[in-house]
Amino acid sequence: MDGTDRPGTAGIHRLAGAVRQAWLRHPGWSLAAKGAAAATLAWFAGTLAPAPFSKYPYYAPLGAVVAAGGTVVRSVRDSVQSVAAVLAGAVLARAVDLLPLPDVVKLGAVVGLALLCAGRRVFGDHGPWVAMSAVFVLIVGDGNPAEYIAAYAGLLLLGASIGIGINLLFPPLPLTPSERALERLRDGLVEQLEALAGWLEHEGPLEPDAWERRRRRLFPVIESARAAVARSREAARANRRLPRNQERVAAQLGRAAALQTAAEEVDETVRLLVHWEPSGRDDPALGRRLRPAFAAALRHLAAALRSDPPDGARLHRSVDELREVVRDARRSSQQDHFVAGALIVTLSRAADALDH
Template identity: 60%
Template sequence: MGHPQNSWIVALPVGYLSAGRRVWVRHPRWSLAIKGALAATLAWFVGTLAPAPFSEYPYYAPLGAVLATTSTVVRSVRESVQTVAAVLIGAAIARAVDLLPLPGPLEVGVVVGIALLCVGWRIFGDMGSWAVNSAIFVLILGSGEGMGFIGSYAGLIVVGAAIGIAVNLLLPPLPLTPSEVALTRLRDELAEQIETLAAGLEDRGTLDPDAWEDRRHRLIPTIESARAAVGQMREASRANRKVRRTGYRDWVASQTRRAGALGTAAEVVDEIVRLLVEWERDGREDVALGRQLRPSFATTLRAFAAALRVAETQDAANRPDGGAAAQAAADAVRRLDDSLGELRHQVRETRRTSEQDYFVAGALILDVARGADALRL
């Protein structure tokens, strides 16, 4: 039998490794800083060991390394190629203008002007600004050095980028935490807006069009931020060996489903607000709900918000409380379905005793039903 202390000694490093892995995932900026520092250090040493004239400018290699480690694996390759192309174009512009008999200030202006024209070329993507940086570096720092400086500058950036890509392949970024935070923020703001709308209907007052239009616009940056974060997560999952692990694979799949559900929910909320602000205002005889249906629709909206707040837990089967969380989410959607059923029944009954057709009320029910379907993850 093994000694209990030996088991504790073995478990201690394992616990530290597990804790370190959790920190690495939850704090992507820390991992980014470590990878960038490692790649830049390696690139510097490679630059100093390279033959002349490369070894005379070793500080350019870390530039390429940092560039490659600050993005996803796929993007780092693409952006490295685009950066090198922009650097070469900028260097060519500087050398060509340097051959002209122009005074210093005018020479700088011509170089910068021509380089800026190249910034927007599609082949450079977001790396077009490197054409301007390269042109200025070569014109000012490489004056009189000729092609040796240009070759060293571009070549060391290529070498540094290659080192950065290699580090990215060994420690590929998978920004699941930022996308998780963005999706949670979107979920909370959507639920809050639904609950505020329900409270407005319960107060039986009119909905202020300007105030609700402002609410709709304030939600747009949150939606765009979540969409961008999820897009980066999806891109990072390509050519990423981490995704082969069950935990990461499930997390990526979960976030992808949540992003789709929340995207649909955002569309539903926007349409509901638009319809209610348009049809539940003073001066309209053919209102969407009226006093009879407002309380029931407010109840349905609250059920929608409650289901939205727990929807993300339906994917949590890999957690210790996964079964209970999934059941809670399913129960919330079922309560939403029940509320929708009661609302449909009340709309039918109200139509029988009213001259109004309540078509807009039917459209609102369809919108909430679409939101409920999106939450059935």
């Protein structure tokens, strides 16, 4: 019986592992599940609340969705900002409503003043809630404004509390998406370095327009990796899952810092070569004599980035050899090779970043 059970058990384990990996790769799934659960619980809580709150139960899910849509720290911040925006809009609407003005003039004044307030940094991304709250209070809550304001803000806060609670129980820690973003950055850097080395070895001077386009294509990849790591760093704060993932988080942050520095140095290398080693230039920075040595150093940088963890030891040796080549070239020619020296410094910084 044991022999027949094992294949089925192994299949179940593989399926569970595949499902877990898919869940980790797509953090939007857990976000959707938490948002749906928070909104449902908030609705029921709103219907069970005492009057006048139970008259407006649909406002509670709004607060739940706001709070359940991000990290633990962000959910608290978003909840505070959204409730503050609602209260600001409500106060503004009540103040304008007390003025002896025609209704259409009141509406215009409320919207205009609310939009002016919406840009305040204190409301963060929830500035538009000032205008929405002001219009709702002015029009919908006209019969009993105090009751409506209390229900609106109170239910929003109730729903936000439920969303925060769910986030505390099931906090997001999107390490897998961050790792994938870093892998895309690494692959993009390696591809650019290999292409640049091949160009120096076989093509000679660079074509400025083509390489400027290559350089700019990497910018969105760099920004995507930076944003993904920033989300992971924020998610780690006040996160009960952090102790079990402390080493992984630390390793990811270290890798991100190394790749960020490497990306800056690769960009600087391409920028210098595009400016000083273009086709058609009479006095290129490297020339036929130095191009092969620099191409070899670029390939060593690509190899260091491909290794896991990144290893700059071989790159350091390659840079040292490159220094000797440049010194020999300087002694036997009239050129100062300042640009070659700047490129060596750039490669050294990349090697130092990979060592930490």
